[in-house]
Amino acid sequence: MEFSKDFVWGAASSSYQTEGDREGRGDSIWDEFCERPGAIRNGETGEFACDGLRRYREDVHHLKQLGLTAYRFSISWPRIFPEGRGVPNQEGLAYYDRLIELLLKEGIVPHVTLYHWDLPLALEREGGWRNRDTALAFADFAGFMAQHFSDRVQHYCTLNEPQCFIGLGYGTGEHAPGATLKGSELFTCAANALLAHGLAVQAIREASTKSVQVGAASTGKLCYPLHNTVENQAAAEAASFQIDENEWWFSHTWFLDAILLGSLPPAMQALTDCIPSEDWETICQPLDFLGINVYNGIQVDENGDYVERITGYPRTSLKWPVTPQVMRYGLRWLYQRYHMPMYITENGQASNDRIYLDGKVHDLDRIDFLHRYLLELRDCCSEGVPIKGYFHWSLTDNFEWNNGYDERMGLIFVHYPTQRRIRKDSAEWYAGIVQSNGRLL
Numbered sequence: 001m002e003f004s005k006d007f008v009w010g011a012a013s014s015s016y017q018t019e020g021d022r023e024g025r026g027d028s029i030w031d032e033f034c035e036r037p038g039a040i041r042n043g044e045t046g047e048f049a050c051d052g053l054r055r056y057r058e059d060v061h062h063l064k065q066l067g068l069t070a071y072r073f074s075i076s077w078p079r080i081f082p083e084g085r086g087v088p089n090q091e092g093l094a095y096y097d098r099l100i101e102l103l104l105k106e107g108i109v110p111h112v113t114l115y116h117w118d119l120p121l122a123l124e125r126e127g128g129w130r131n132r133d134t135a136l137a138f139a140d141f142a143g144f145m146a147q148h149f150s151d152r153v154q155h156y157c158t159l160n161e162p163q164c165f166i167g168l169g170y171g172t173g174e175h176a177p178g179a180t181l182k183g184s185e186l187f188t189c190a191a192n193a194l195l196a197h198g199l200a201v202q203a204i205r206e207a208s209t210k211s212v213q214v215g216a217a218s219t220g221k222l223c224y225p226l227h228n229t230v231e232n233q234a235a236a237e238a239a240s241f242q243i244d245e246n247e248w249w250f251s252h253t254w255f256l257d258a259i260l261l262g263s264l265p266p267a268m269q270a271l272t273d274c275i276p277s278e279d280w281e282t283i284c285q286p287l288d289f290l291g292i293n294v295y296n297g298i299q300v301d302e303n304g305d306y307v308e309r310i311t312g313y314p315r316t317s318l319k320w321p322v323t324p325q326v327m328r329y330g331l332r333w334l335y336q337r338y339h340m341p342m343y344i345t346e347n348g349q350a351s352n353d354r355i356y357l358d359g360k361v362h363d364l365d366r367i368d369f370l371h372r373y374l375l376e377l378r379d380c381c382s383e384g385v386p387i388k389g390y391f392h393w394s395l396t397d398n399f400e401w402n403n404g405y406d407e408r409m410g411l412i413f414v415h416y417p418t419q420r421r422i423r424k425d426s427a428e429w430y431a432g433i434v435q436s437n438g439r440l441l
């Protein structure tokens, strides 16, 4: 069995995690955060990352060789507007022009994400996501980019995972800018992110001369059933959207209910209270697709209670559990709630990959992970859930935020001291799956 004829196979990356070249742009909140003692494992930073800015041709060459037809990457806001707004940096624009032109020449469709967490530091100094003006500045940036790319880019994600940049960035402090806000201060950040999304959708549509597909990339808790009974499935579906009070931010619900349904459940009243009623119309804009970043899920029983994981359960090097069933069930629940076509905008696993004596990178565990998750994804599609495409996270190993460079998630290994790229076994395996449109799974 195959995926649909027009199924999109791609890989993903983000600007701060790969580009390097700090001199060529304004600082982002991550530059400052990385300088904080203890913030990042081994004290590493994204200053050089994968040197993507200079090596993008090589990376596009790998995409092409693997037979991928789409590339999801993000635009570094401070590379375009070093101060967050004002005069655009022509060299920054020229870089993305070169990248996009090369992709198009190779027949690879660019999927542009406008915010993958690298907020200009200058805007953080004005309050960052605490400040409503950040939403307005983001919309200006989004509209500017859409106008600039209007003859070349047709797919946009506004925000990547507000769950993480709000929850981890302003709540737990594990991510930049490392704030630990509580109560209404944190909800205000979330409200500003929702507004930023809505304003950006409007700005992108207004600025584009050709038809565009606009969405956002969401992540969060998803549950799957212990038993395949109607009752247990219903319990898993309900649990997926239930808000965990202490971790409300790690739910699809607050973000997707707001932007797609135009309201929030009673458990999110505190967030509703932070949203001026006149903002709702802006926040809830018609979208063309939903991006879902999916890594793992939680098993629940008929009562919706979490099932304890077995001793020694399978997990990745980040200790994230391997739960392929989340693909089949979680995506179904999302479709039943939001009725939107979806792209898997991220999926993959972290490993401590290394170069073997034969000079290759044998990452059997990643192949097994992908095989299991893609089988479940295929089942999900055959059950009628409209999945338009799959982007592996990530194309190359990169700067994994507070985990630094220890964790490798790429199809392509990066030897950081030399920046040499080596295609892992999983890349070759994935290329075979792509070529057969999933028939070989």
Ligand code: BG6
Binding pocket: 014, 017, 160, 161, 164, 219, 293, 318, 346, 350, 393, 399, 400, 401, 402, 403, 407
């Ligand atoms: C996703 C992010 O949450 O997870 C990616 O969108 C990130 O940018 C990926 O790289 C892996 O997470 P981590 O914590 O290892 O960086």
